[in-house]
Amino acid sequence: MAEKLNQKQNFLKGIIKDNPVFVMLLGMCPTLGVTSSAFNGLGMGIATLFVLLMSNIVVSLIKSQIPAKVRIPAFIIIIASFVTIVEMVLEAYIPFLFEQLGIFIPLIVVNCLILGRAEAFASKNNLISSIIDALGMGIGFTIALTLLGAAREILGSGSIFDLRFVSEDANTMILFILPPGAFIALAYLTLAFNRISTKTS
């Protein structure tokens, strides 16, 4: 029973207490770079979730085989292999998303969230905990990106997931889909997140 409870906490910490974007500030480049719409944010979140999950699984399975001195390069190769898979799959099946995410797909390799979880968690814990950790962190990251993308899309283009709710010639705050809007929207979202999480705890 105690173990079950721990796993639940393990899962939830990635979403709220240690949220990778709002609390730990990991993976900021894709967070700011691709979130001009909710769909892009969701796509990037799921791609990162997949790489994170697979790399956590592999690292956790072969952790005893990797010599401590070369563990970082070894982790990077494992991560880069899965990123290459994601790159090829997206290019073949979802070319639209591939175009939109552009340079940020190969850059999943240097997303500090993934290397951070491999080093800090998967290399020290068993398979099941590592999977749950990856799911928690990945879902926390996806939620953050989708929220930011949705906020920017609503303010900047008056739509959400490409569904427009204002008329064609309405004036929207275009600033929010331009680069400065990413910083400003994230600033206020972080503020709101901190406020809510300190109130609840």
Place this chain on the structure above:
Amino acid sequence: MEYIIILIAAVFVNNIVLSQFLGICPFLGVSNKVSTSVGMSGAVLFVMTIATLATYLLHEFVLVPSGMDYLRTITFILVIASLVQMVEIILKKVSPALYQALGVFLPLITTNCAVLGVAILALGLENGSLLKAVFFAIANSIGFALALIVFASIREHLELANIPKGMKGVPINLLVAGLLSLAFLGFTGLV
């Protein structure tokens, strides 16, 4: 002329940090003092130039002829990681003074996405050549330095400002970055 356009585009119009969102981690992480941000900028200039030189050659003479372009991401990150390690060892031996100045920043650069990002972007330049790719890397690291140093000097002033409690720390830094990015947006259409 073409090179001047690359320089202006990389430094002002498409600033690597403020409009392309590469290298945000060091931008937010090591920008609390002007002196550290100067050190970081120097290290990035150094590594980005050498890394782009190496990856461009690797891509042109190994990956493309052997039809293994799909291995780009894996090979580039490995080359960058080992290059950083090598630069660190050589600097320590050859120029201890420079090592003192840049040393602590070097390990951080492996996971600086600006380095990998510029190496990949340099492959997509129009009428690309080795010289152009290297120049592109230098121009982008100047852009990185400009953004980082300006941001660090604003943050030094923020220390003394009276900020609402909830805005302290991350939110105010992001807002400042947003305003800085807005200022750079004014360069749109320059080239």
